Amino acid sequence: MRIKKKLDWFLVINNIFLLLVAAACVLPMIHILAISLSSSAIASTGTVTFWPKEFSLTSYEFVAQRKAFWDSMLVSLQRIALGGAINVVLATTIAYPLSKEKKDFSFRAFYAWTFFITMIFGAGLIPTYMLVKELGLIDTVWALILPGAVPVFSVIVLLNFFRLTPKELSESAFIDGAGHWRTLWSIYVPVSMPAIATILLFSLVGHWNSWFDGLIYMNNQSNYPLQSYMQTVVVQKSFTTLTPEEAKVMAKISDKTLKSAQIFLGALPIICAYPFLQKYFVKGMVLGSVKG
């Protein structure tokens, strides 16, 4: 009986703790949603909490007409489609040979380090910018995709996952006459779907959330991905340096409801994608790291 009581306490505290963590994640989103659905006058007083006051859809109507928002949404969708696919294909094809033992792949250590080093050291912004510029990628969606085309962290996750796959599977494939390509696509990839889904999710979220590269590599605002655009909407000018012209603009853009509507709509696609990939997510991470 005593033991049972102890367990109960643990469960209670654990549940409360997890509920608090969950609330910390969900409440800001609800707050934003509530503001976006309130009238802009009441929202400017900062009194809206988790339920809209003076319900209004004006901000959504305004966003619907805001071309820049939808342009950048399209760029972002294009980016995650291309970027996600490229990340996953490259991660898979790189992880496969690196998961082999040294006797199968003699320069394994060399290649592994080559990739690993890029994870720790970067060239810095200016050299990267100049490289992208000289390659003629400025103002194209490729500037957002190619610099991060090989997600080394994902490669490591996948590599460990491949190692966990029973050797007998690949051995039998070889006995049946399959080559490395065939083995990879017909054996390894299908059994590694959890891990692949995980790295896909990493890559999608990463591409969706990054904004700085869009700001730097795009010369035309209509090429901005969504988050670069959002950054210009959300970041507030400091009041000490506000010029009269900016103040007049502030009167319009300080509209909190409009900001909130865009934040909410901007987060929506990734929120929708999450549940579908999430079930793989947990499994993949655990499996990939057990023998890490």
Add this chain to the structure above:
Amino acid sequence: MKKNQPSSKAILLMLSLMLTTGFISGCSSNSPEKQSNTGAQSPANNSSTGNNEPKESVSGDADPFGKYETPLTIRFTRDVDNDTQDNIIPKTPGETIESNRWLKAFSEKLGINVTYDWTVSTGDAYTQKMNVTLTSGDLPDMLRVTPAQMKQLAEADLIEDLTPYWEQYASEDLKKLYAEQGPAVLNSAAVNGKIVGLGKADVYGDGVYLWIRKDWLDKLQLPEPTSLQDVLKISEAFTTQDPDGNKVNDTYGLALTKDLYGGAMGLEGFFAGYHAYPNMWIDDGSGKLVWGSTLPEVKESLKALSDMYKAGQLDKEFGVKDGGKVAESIAAGKIGIDFGAQWNPMYPLISNYQNDPNANWVGYALVSVDGKPALSPQRFQADSYWVVRKGFSNPEALIKMFNLHVELNWGKTGDFDYYYMPAANDSVGVWKYSPVQPASAFKNIRAFQEIEKARKDNSFDSLTGEALAIYRNIKAFEDGDVSQWGWPKIYGAEGVYRHGVNYMDNERFKYEAFAGPPTETMAERKSTLEALEKETFVKIIMGAVPLDDFDKFVDNWYKVGGTDITKEVNEWYASNK
């Protein structure tokens, strides 16, 4: 596990971001030298499109509005604000950033074709993008840069000296515009005695005012303020006498933020009542510059503020509230006094009116504690300068474009109603289509004077230009368009500019005396000193430390860099007299 891994990745990402952004600022300081080679190559690409007039021929045909026979293509960069995106472009069908009435005017009247290397949104994004552009070495022909960037470019000899061109090519109107607020406006762009850039003409702003909720004054039967003592009394009454009538003690007197200073909800106007001018360089009367925050008058004002705080007249939590947060309190009708610029009704005061139609903010002139008129503190706020890439064939083209901008908007041959705020396009500010946008600091006050005259003679039909556009907005409010509430507050019969006229006529402006680019020690220490100042002042106001800590602050301020900065600033002052 699930939570752990991505967050460690996020930390890595953040770290690398921090490193790289740090890298920009670090790199921009030494890179101009590196890229001077690339910088020198690109003129060749361009001079072929320009006319072949050599640079030395400045003394030749110096027509401020002369048209280039062979069209001259000039590469610019520009920022686009939300107003342009949301209002101007939709209201001007067929026009874009790359093709519009202004670019057409430059092309037809001056033979200048403007192209943009890139466009980006206003603010930090522009500075970041400019940093990358500067370090990558591929400079556009004409660039708008920060004062610090200008100084670096000039020292690396990457931009043209504009001094001779200004003399030769600036039109009379343009010269007048830049002389309005003193010679410092032009000279602020001088590096080693050469004017290398053109900043805004209206850098000082046009006055700090005292905004008070008149409906609260009336309700509590208080007179309008004529001295700072009155303001203190009003503040007390607003706090203790329940001006909003909700039977709850939830109102404050004065609006202030954790940043203390600012164009809205700032304290400069309050300090000015004690003839204290913190946060700017002023002449101490002996021809030497001192940092205004270190003078004894500031201590006196801080004492008054800390008394107000003790009496509950200031928001207990102001020390953690930024402008956006304090604006919320104003919108919610919790605050009755605000020191700020003429545009305060546009933001944030209008949000109060939108929630409470009785809220009636009225602007007054600054008042003082001793009967001597309070001067309106005008900080030098140059945040950007136009410069011309070294080696560009026609540096004077920049000045010609400035000339044309002024002429088409306010000149005799101009057409304000087509180039500035055309009524045909819902009076949106199409002047923003022009890459260069010089404007007079006092144009708004002058527009007010015209409207005021029309009000006296009842001759509204004779209004033209900016005054007419503004009058239309006032009329729109009178006809029921509540979104125009701010206009009569500024330009109406009771508008704040009736005090602006007074400021202008009686020279009640205190201009910041230092107007140069940031000095060496300033670049290093300014943020430390600012932090020290704000922290100390906030603590003194909140009573966390005794008032006498102000003296310790002054000592510290000089110790951690203030001495060097003061010396550098005075060197600048001596050489720019």
